[in-house]
Amino acid sequence: MVIYISILFIFLLLTVMNILTMPRLKDQSDHESSKVSILIPMRNEQANAADVIDSVLKSTYMNKEIIVLNDHSEDLTENILDTYRGKIKVIQGEKLPERWVGKVFACHQLSRQATGDYYCFIDADVRLEPDAISKGLHLLKKHHAGLITGFPQFPAKTFLAKLLVPLQHFFVFFHLPNIVANHSTKPAFTAAHGAFMLFDKNAYLASGGHYAVRHSLVEDIHITRTLKQNGFRCILSNVTKSITCDMYETNAEVWGGFTKNIFTGIGRSVPAAFLVALFYISFYFIPLPLFLIGVFSGNWMLTVPLLIIFLQTFLIDAATSQSKLHFLLMPISAIALVILLSTAAIKGLNGSGYKWKGRIYQ
Template sequence: MIMLLIILLILFVILTLVNVFTMPVFKKTSHTKSGKVSILIPMRNEEKNVEGLITSVKKIQYPSIEVVILNDQSTDRTQELLNQHTKGDSRFTVISGSSLPEGWVGKVHACEQLSKKGRGDYLLFLDADVRVKPDVIHQSLHIMEKNDARLVTGFPRFPVTPFLGKLLVPLQHFFIFFHLPNLVANKTTYPAFTAAHGAFMFFERKAYEAIGGHRAVKSSLIEDIQITRELKKSGYKAILANVAPSVTCFMYDTNKEVWNGFLKNIYVGLGRSPFTAMLVSLFYLVFYFAPLLLAVAFLWTRDWTWLLPLLLVFIQTAIIDRVTKQTVLHFLLMPISSVALTVLLWSSMLRSLTQKGYEWKGRTYK
């Protein structure tokens, strides 16, 4: 039984390496595409991110940009700080968001409003907690041109401070480098093979408008994945790239934010299927937590093969950590992360089944 586990984990490492070497990476490069880029940023109670984000965006080297920021009815100092840090820079426009209509998710409605204000040939949607490198638009255009795509997206580098964040946030990279066949996702338009991250979505405007923009996914809690699927359904290619070298996302500051942030997405992302949730839980407990138990049992068995499964888990995780700029020793947390993932998934499922809904930024979604 242990040998079967070892063989499967070796296969997992190989599959991960294939994904690592076949995923496009943001790096210094050139392109021939041109046109105006609208950088569109929704903000709701983001006073802690205003200065860092605007400082980062101001350093972008692309010559033709406009930046539109929507203050989505914030109750903190977001508006005051936006006025202060964008003053005197004609590239920036700050607008106020309208009331949330029934049937819309807050962020999706904010993005829809932003898309109506942006005048660019390309639309770059950024989250408020994102920081970008100066050549990020050049890199996006290169990837788009090289792959004849209409959307470039990717999972940023995630520096994390809360302990729960260290367990859960980097799993986003683990999922895409392990479970998603990147060659199929990037070379075809099959909607089933789709991943995206709403913190960084670079659209060609014509394609975005052709599918109805964010209005097409107005009620989705996983709008990034849904809108990417809509693109693919219409025959447009979407590229999932490793944007970590140029895009950083400071997702959550507290354990509570980590928990609530993932709680609203994880079960929904599995199609609200209890069967799928149980399969995922079993998979991670068997392949990523059980090896830790086997390693502990080695103290009694003295059989070195009992250590191999945990070593392979560490190798697979360390490979992903390396290419996504995660901290050096993070891979050691993977067995505990699998338990945290299971607890989170079941909690999310129970909230959905009991109709309690999910709370985020002062709003409740079913």
């Protein structure tokens, strides 16, 4: 038990180190000589279209253009976009080529229309604080980087969202040594979130842009690795004070979205999936039954593991503006993660594929 507790304590220390060393969006750009192209792909986004555009229009960074691609939407997205004529540029998506992923092709088309010195890709469910672009640009220039990205603050409305969505921050602050990720170009140390990606145009084009990752379901990670392979630094920042992403409205959307990404994100490796599942059961679920045994038996040492993982989760949630009570769900989140990963692996291996926004991806 002493060894088990020691391991969990090391996990806690590594997490604290990551929290303290991850850069934040703080200082704003002190000039606007650089033009920023804000690029937004949309497919059936009638619930988000107006709000995301309004948040971008309120940006304090004035030297910008806003381009939206309507990707064959079948709802009222196009009607909403029509009301912004004169304020933004709207383009209609071309037919999806064979083997391209829909969002990746949409971003590729947007990049061909962009005229800025920097390309900022955001999802339709993102809301930017007025100073977010200015702060992101300042950080990118400060680090002479090719890309600034980060995991936004995630409102979690449904039960599955409360279990799974905050784990995105947990993975980054726990598993990724961000000092190595941010200060080297080693592709193995990479994390990114496609909801907010601010590229230096030259780095983006020199690395092949979205064309280079046209087949990827986790294009955000793969395009970041591609930039690193081409010698460009990529900065993962804590952007939660400046950027919000309300990813999913229903439990079904949560399940579908994470199923699409999680197994693909670990390279569709069955051994890796098994090890991840074993790890989270061993270190993030087992502390719960140990705690209960400890309480009823009077062996208080058995209660320590749960208290450590509660503290680890609480610190991450506090640093990323998530619910301050999410830490209480961590053991259940671990089980949900294992079930999700198992489901995604089965779908990936049996050829049934992943359904997202009306399209099937293998």
